[in-house]
Amino acid sequence: MRNVTLRQLRCFAAASRLGSFAKAAEELHLTPPAVSMQIKELEGQVGLPLFDRSGRSVSLTVTGEYLLVHARKILATLKDAEDTVARFRGLRSGRLVIGMVSTAEYFLPKLLARFRSEHPEIDIRLFVGNRETLVAALNDNECDLAVMGRPPKELATRAEPFAVHPLVVACPVDHALLAHGRLPPVALANQGFIVREPGSGTRAAMEQFFDDVRISPSVVMEMSSNETIKQAVMAGMGLGFLSLHTIGLELRSKRIAVLDIEGLPLVRRWHVVHTLAKTMSPLAEAFRYFILEHGEAHLAREFGDFAAEQAARQRAQQLS
Incomplete structure (x- = not known):
């Protein structure tokens, strides 16, 4: 060899x-x-x-x-050798490898485009996987940073939150439950759900929510793509437990709706994650600082109207 x-x-x-x-x-x-x-x-x-x-x-x-x-x-x-040499070169050039969960596809590329405009000579490699895949990539030193909702407990990592991450129940715009206003979680007990695959952070958050409210939802279909789940929801095949950040376009065009359920949106946080065992390159440090500084404002601009509407509903319910 x-x-x-x-x-x-x-x-x-x-x-x-x-x-x-x-x-x-x-x-x-x-x-x-x-x-x-x-x-x-x-x-x-x-x-x-x-x-x-x-x-x-x-x-x-x-x-x-x-x-x-x-x-x-x-x-x-x-890669460690490249990162060490990069420290002597500064930020003029180098390679940055970022892993992201598929839900982050809806906002991270725009942030990366802004970052690259400030550092045009760098080489960025972006790969997508579910949470389980990203944990393995971090463990195997296959990426500099990962963007995910639920940081790993399996590894010694530094996970820093940079923005809120609301999860909701999406439905067709003509779904019967929309006419009833705010509903208790038990209203979902007899509904069929189209869910993400095991290993997905969204799937784990959904299961935790239903465990907390003591409901066992009916799973009618399992898919590994948020886009496919959205299409199935719009076609009336079932409800979807999805990140609000994946359905912005459909909400604006009124092709999908969100059910008003007590306890939802389930608000989590987006995190930028790296392993403690790895010495970060100057590029990785720069992008980490960039996303911590600009991530929340970017998401607020892109999805703020819908997130604010959901938050207002929650506050109104608490005051009533």
Whole structure:
């Protein structure tokens, strides 16, 4: 394995994490044939297959699982070296790797665009996963920072809140419960819900809310995409427990509505997270400071009207 290259290891690690050569190619800004070639050459160096190929998806062989442990260590050591050198270069250039939960797709790219306008020579890599995926990426030193709602307890991390994160029950605009005004949580007992997959922070928050109010909702469908859940809700297939930050466009265009439920919105916080064991690069430090300074104001501009309306309803109920 003396001729193994870093590009081969990067392709291998990305394909392992994403379960797809095509997705790895998209993340690494390569073509799928280029990724396939890199992995084929790596398998030639190893002398054994690293993936079981089934259609468009791939999974690791036992050999692949063992090699992945060492590949991640090599890539993490290289990233630490890059970060150390970056401290001598300052903020003129460098690479910043940020992980985000899918719910953050609705606001984080705009913040990153503003940040990059201030540092045009930097290279930013952004990848999306559920909470479980991001915790693994932080643990394996695959990202500098992660943006998520519920910070990990499994790792020694520094998790700093930067904005409120309200979660609501979304419904079609013609749903019968909308005519009844404010409702107790028990009104949801017989409703069908379209929910996120296990490992999602939104799914965990929903389950905690229903545990607290002693309700077992009927799950009619499970999906890993907020966009697909919204489409299913608008089609009348069920209710959705979603972040308010994912439905701003649909609320403005009156294509989706929010039920007024006692105890909701469930207000959580957005966090920017990094591991304590990792020395942050100047770029990571700069973006951390940027999101802590500008994140809340940005979300207030984008979604403030709806969040304020929900908060006003809560206050009115408390005073009545």
